Amino acid sequence: MADRSLLILAAACAGAAAVYVAWGLQGPYGFILSLRATRLAALAIVGASVGAATVIFQTITANRLLTPGIVGFDSLFVLIQTLLVLGLGGMGYAALPAFPKFLVEILCLCAVAVALFASVLRAGSSDMTRLVLTGVILGVLMRGLTGFVQRLLDPTEFALAQAATFASFNSIDPVQVAFAAPILILALLLAWRLSPVLDVALLGRDGARSLGVDHERLTMAALAVVAMLVATSTAVAGPVTFLGLLAASLAAAALPHWRHAVLIPGAALTGALILIVGQFLFERLLGLQSTLPAIVESLGGLVFLVMVLKRRTA
Structure with missing residues (x-):
């Protein structure tokens, strides 16, 4: 049953991708297909990355209300963009090669994330209050630093920094997509290798350790x-905080299964499907009258509030 549901999700993603690429296609075909294929790849990479990451994060933290985006990733990304504009200037930032910029963002986001998680969760995944508070405080600190740095920019540089800090799929660099795809594939393969041990982690720290699982090592991996x-999804398109929660919740509803070999690809496919269908609706049918990340964030935040209220009344 779970395998059938995964096949349905995969078929839905493939169908949505085909419709997105082929809808209203007119000449010049080569240029338009290249543009749409790049944007489609970015949508799939971001949706799959955030969806899979949220399922893993929720298992390790033993909390279905959390998403990696709330622990400061978006604030760090905004700070990195602002510092690059300050250091290089508007012209230098605009002329920055795509690969070095992407590499710096990936390395910074990964380094800070691992350092934060390692320091906060070293006592075990049950210390969730400290994790959330630490992430929120770091986010506030980085937003304050960003605001201070932005006051040092001239109006043109400030506008450039602001534009670079919002999630957008309208101007995707194909070089970034080309480098992000292998990272996504590698991370998903590693997640698939960890899926049997993540199943055991659902028993909790003590239960997993009683079955011979090195919980601390599993947590860090x-x-x-x-x-x-x-880091990959944020570097490609910018911060989308609540997309992962939306994708993980919908995947759990569509795939009522506890095996991570099913949940992780299910959440990845669901996240990709949300972005592809949403971008198609806004771009083809609504004429870009709104922005997809704003709607996704609103829906994800609403899902978060509903889940919190349901848990309080349970």
Whole structure:
């Protein structure tokens, strides 16, 4: 049953991708197909990365209300963009080669994420209050530093920094997509290798250790994969905080299964499907009258509030 549901999700993603690429296609075909294929790849990479990362993060933290995006990834990304504009200037930032910029963002996001997770969770995944508070405080600190740095920019540089800090799929660099795809594939393979042990981790720290699982080592390995996935998606399109929660919740509803070999690809496919269908609706049918990340964030935040209220009344 679970395999059939995964096949349905995969078929839905393939169908949505085909419709997105072929809808209203007119000449010049080569240029338009290249543009749409690049944007489609970015949508799939971001959706799959965030969806899979959220499932792993929720298992390790033993909390279905959390998503990696709430622990400061978006604030760090905004700070990195602002510092690059300050250091290089508007012209230098605009002329920055795509690969070095992408590499710096990936390395910074991964390094800070692993350092944060390692320091906060070294006592075990049950210390979730400290994780959330640490992430929120670091996010506030980085937003404050960003605001201070932005005051040092001239109006043109400020506008450039602002534009670079919002999630967008309208101007995707194909070089970034080409480098992000192998990272996504590697991270998903690592997640698939960890899926049997993640199943045991559902029993909790003590239960997993009683079955011979090195819980601390599993936690760090899983969080390293989460850092790779979230850093990749953020570097490609910018921060989308609540997309992962939306994708993981819908995947859990569509695939009522506890095996991570099913949940992780299910959440990845669901995240990709949400972005592809959403971008098609806004781009083809609504004429870009709104922005997809804003709607996704609103829906994800609403899902978060519903889950919190349901848990409080349970």
